Amino acid sequence: xxxxxxxxxxxxxxxxxxxxxxxxxxxxxxxxxxxxxxxxxxxxxxxxxxxxxxxxxxxxxxxxxxxxxxxxxxxxxxxxxxxxxx
Amino acid sequence: xxxxxxxxxxxxxxxxxxxxxxxxxxxxxxxxxxxxxxxxxxxxxxxxxxxxxxxxxxxxxxxxxxxxxxxxxxxxxxxxxxxxxxxxxxxxxxxxxxxxxxxxxxxxxxxxxxxxxxxxxxxxxxxxxxxxxxxxxxxxxxxxxxxxxxxxxxxxxxxxxxxxxxxxxxxxxxxxxxxx
Amino acid sequence: xxxxxxxxxxxxxxxxxxxxxxxxxxxxxxxxxxxxxxxxxxxxxxxxxxxxxxxxxxxxxxxxxxxxxxxxxxxxxxxxxxxxxxxxxxxxxxxxxxxxxxxxxxxxxxxxxxxxxxxxxxxxxxxxxxxxxxxxxxxxxxxxxxxxxxxxxxxxxxxxxxxxxxxxxxxxxxxxxxxxxxxxxxxxxxxxxxxxxxxxxxxxxxxxxxxxxxxxxxxxxxxxxxxxxxxxxxxxxxxxxxxxxxxxxxxxxxxxxxxxxxxxxxxxxxxxxxxxxxxxxxxxxxxxxxxxxxxxxxxxxxxxxxxxxxxxxxxxxxxxxxxxxxxxxxxxxxxxxxxxxxxxxxxxxxxxxxxxxxxxxxxxxxxxxxxxxxxxxxxxxxxx
Numbered sequence: 001x002x003x004x005x006x007x008x009x010x011x012x013x014x015x016x017x018x019x020x021x022x023x024x025x026x027x028x029x030x031x032x033x034x035x036x037x038x039x040x041x042x043x044x045x046x047x048x049x050x051x052x053x054x055x056x057x058x059x060x061x062x063x064x065x066x067x068x069x070x071x072x073x074x075x076x077x078x079x080x081x082x083x084x085x086x
Numbered sequence: 087x088x089x090x091x092x093x094x095x096x097x098x099x100x101x102x103x104x105x106x107x108x109x110x111x112x113x114x115x116x117x118x119x120x121x122x123x124x125x126x127x128x129x130x131x132x133x134x135x136x137x138x139x140x141x142x143x144x145x146x147x148x149x150x151x152x153x154x155x156x157x158x159x160x161x162x163x164x165x166x167x168x169x170x171x172x173x174x175x176x177x178x179x180x181x182x183x184x185x186x187x188x189x190x191x192x193x194x195x196x197x198x199x200x201x202x203x204x205x206x207x208x209x210x211x212x213x214x215x216x217x218x219x220x221x222x223x224x225x226x227x228x229x230x231x232x233x234x235x236x237x238x239x240x241x242x243x244x245x246x247x248x249x250x251x252x253x254x255x256x257x258x259x260x261x262x263x264x265x266x
Numbered sequence: 267x268x269x270x271x272x273x274x275x276x277x278x279x280x281x282x283x284x285x286x287x288x289x290x291x292x293x294x295x296x297x298x299x300x301x302x303x304x305x306x307x308x309x310x311x312x313x314x315x316x317x318x319x320x321x322x323x324x325x326x327x328x329x330x331x332x333x334x335x336x337x338x339x340x341x342x343x344x345x346x347x348x349x350x351x352x353x354x355x356x357x358x359x360x361x362x363x364x365x366x367x368x369x370x371x372x373x374x375x376x377x378x379x380x381x382x383x384x385x386x387x388x389x390x391x392x393x394x395x396x397x398x399x400x401x402x403x404x405x406x407x408x409x410x411x412x413x414x415x416x417x418x419x420x421x422x423x424x425x426x427x428x429x430x431x432x433x434x435x436x437x438x439x440x441x442x443x444x445x446x447x448x449x450x451x452x453x454x455x456x457x458x459x460x461x462x463x464x465x466x467x468x469x470x471x472x473x474x475x476x477x478x479x480x481x482x483x484x485x486x487x488x489x490x491x492x493x494x495x496x497x498x499x500x501x502x503x504x505x506x507x508x509x510x511x512x513x514x515x516x517x518x519x520x521x522x523x524x525x526x527x528x529x530x531x532x533x534x535x536x537x538x539x540x541x542x543x544x545x546x547x548x549x550x551x552x553x554x555x556x557x558x559x560x561x562x563x564x565x566x567x568x569x570x571x572x573x574x575x576x577x578x579x580x581x582x583x584x585x586x587x588x589x590x591x592x593x594x595x596x597x598x599x600x601x602x603x604x605x606x607x608x609x610x611x612x613x614x615x616x617x618x619x620x621x622x623x624x625x626x627x628x629x630x631x632x633x634x635x636x637x638x639x640x641x642x643x644x645x646x647x648x649x650x
Contacts, residue, residue: 005424006363007484008462009474105272108440112270119441124296124382124434124619145403145538147435148623 019046023066025081031056033078040070040079088229089150090137093169094159097129099216103157104135106242107220110234111139119144132167139229155227157219158182159202164189180222180262182215198226198265200258209254217243221255225262232259268444273404273436274299276443277343277369277429280408282313283451284367284415286341287458288333290318290326294348295381296433297371301343323348327355327366334364335472337463339415342366345433346373346387353391359426360395360488362473363461365418366426367411368396371433372534372585374618382619383433385534389562389586389594395488397427397495398563400533402519404443406560407431409506412451413514416502421461423495425488432535434619446510454509496564517561518569522548526555528631529577531570531599533559534585536615536622543627554631559595567602574603580610581634587614592640611639620644 027040031054040057041049048063049070059070071079090107094100101122108120116139123134136150152172161183163169170179175194181187182202191197200222202215209218217239224230235255240248271279278300281289289308291301307313316338318329323344330340344352349370359366370388374380388398399414401407407429414427431437446454462470476484496517503514521541523529530540537558547554557573559566574580580603584593591597596612603610611634616622630643 003480003483003487005461005487006361006472007474007476007480008362009471011469011471105440109270112442117442118270119439121435121439124438144441146542146624147432147535147539148621151623 018062019065020060020062023061023064023084025066025068026061026084027059027064027066027068027070027079028082029057029059030078030080033076035076035078037075039073039075043069043073045069087138087140087144087146088154089152090139090155090157090223090227090229091150091153092135092137092157092159093163093167094133094135094216095129095163096131096133097214098133098159099214100133100135100159102242103159103216103220104137106217106235106238107137107223107230109238109241110220110224110230111137113234113237114231116140116229117142117144123149132163153177155223155229156180157223159215159219161185170195178226180219180226182219196226198222198262200261202258205254205257205261209257210250217251218254218258221258222262224255225259232256267447268442270440270442272299273407273431273439273441274371275303276404276408276445277411277431277437278303278307279445280411280451281341281367281369282307283446283448284341284412284455285339285451286313286315286367287338288316288318288330288340289342290320290329290333290340291342291344292320292323292326292348294323294345296373296383296437297343297345297348297369299437300369300371304341323351324355327352327359327368330366330368331355331359331362331364334359334366335362335464337458337460339419339458340366341368343369343371345371346375349387349391350375353394356391356394356396356426358473361484363424363488363491364426364472365415365424365458367414367418368426368428369411370428370430371437372430373433380618381433383435384585384617384619385430385432386586386617388428388430391428392563392594395425395492396563397423397425397492397499397561399427399429399561400559401429401431401436402535402537402558402560404431404436404439404441405512407436408443408445409510409512409514410560412446412455413499413502413506416455417495417498419458420495420498420502421459423491423498424461425491425495430534435535444512450510454506492564496561496566499561514560516569517559517564517566518573519556519558519560520573521556521558523555523557523573523577525553526576527553527578528555528634529574529580530554530556530583530627530631531559531574531580531595532556532583533562533595536583536585539622539624540583540627543624546624547628547631552631562595565598565602567598570599571602571606574599574608575606577608579634579637580608581630581639582610582612583615583630584612585616587617587642609637609639611637613639613641613643615643617642
């Protein structure tokens, strides 16, 4: 493919790049401990944590790369990083 | 090619004089080039501006070292600056002064003195002598026609300012013409 | 129409005729008169452009980058420290392939502070991917802006361009200029047709990051575009000549080179003085000629090598110095002449406004004849 003049690019590249495949540890959310503060959503570098209808938090595992920032920052200790089963 | 060097002090309008003389010369069908001696423009500091006249395109860009004409806007400069330096034989020096000269111009150079400050004060109400000396230069050198100078002044100074500046230039023009 | 006007005002007038839609600049001596005049035209509704006032030159060029990416024809002007402050944005403009035109009223670089002319400022940006034109007089300074827009906006080029003219020596000089009219410029310069532009309905990003797998190739493409511009400049310059009678089809100008023993190579306004000096030397039997470089980027190596092929010696005059090496032009001329036995001697002249006279040119030719060169010419030994 020829290079784009001036290194120009259309948006959507992050959507194409399914970073979920990088994950070694998976965040598992415990809704019993969740206070619905939303901090995990704020700190997520992939922006892949969404609110459910019940206002709990849920990661999109297609893009969650398992960095663990959400687990580190969660004030209630409601997120646990568990090794992916291979 | 003929060259003019104007000596003045910052604020006396030497650069404007050079520009307007060039504009007037151009109107008369002459190729003219005007530029300042690019210094630090401070009011009262000695400044220079230059004009070149030729029948063909002027390519030379250096400053003027051997002028055919010199205008000295303020005779107090003569003590500080060697204003007559390099003037050509047969050249003309115009000095704004009310006094009889206590200095000598080089041999073969014509000295014209004119009390431009007095003319400017009476006509314009301010001691800015550039336009007055332009009139004297037109009469002494013949490089520019008075009508062309009048047009140049009219375009630069609008309304009453224009009329007054033209009157000052005309008075000096007549004084120098009468003395010739 | 022939008229007598200040260089800066002639440039402002021709730029307005090029119909820029966005102007952003920060005033700096000796460029100020250009942007002052343009700001006045915009304020008086004589120029239908957005004039973006900014806090410094980096912002000025950044505003131009945004406006150009959004599909506008844009203009800026600066000099010296102002250009240095634009440094990173200069590379961005070229890398994003944006045809911004910027006037440079050439001035020395501080420290020590100097407001006077040399060409160190734009020469120091010779590696940035901008096309660089250098004018000898105010006629060229105006004409080259129109040509620069045409070349820069050509879809086979798409690069920014600097039109350089010597600060004060040209910018503050009143002299006759044959001004093109609005109709002339409209006839020659088509409306800006951006290759791609920012559009909220069809979003796109410019100058995205390139990994080591791609960056190398991106630079290769930019270099190709700069080189390709040479052909486009010649074509656009020829077309200009056909329309208006002033030919710019060559990136160099040869003056009395036909049988010259000593060839001078120089750029900018000093070439006028050099031509007068050559006429005098010729009258006294010295065979001297001049090769004037009008386009420094792309560098016309082939044209220069051809022009210098018969000279016995070459004196390259530089109003800049690549400290620790030589003048930039000399380095490039040596490269162009690689493998030839012709002595190439470099003279650094006129830095920081030092006046260059006809007698200096004659003295340099005498030095070249003796084989003495690669020096700062005319050093005042008494202050060293």
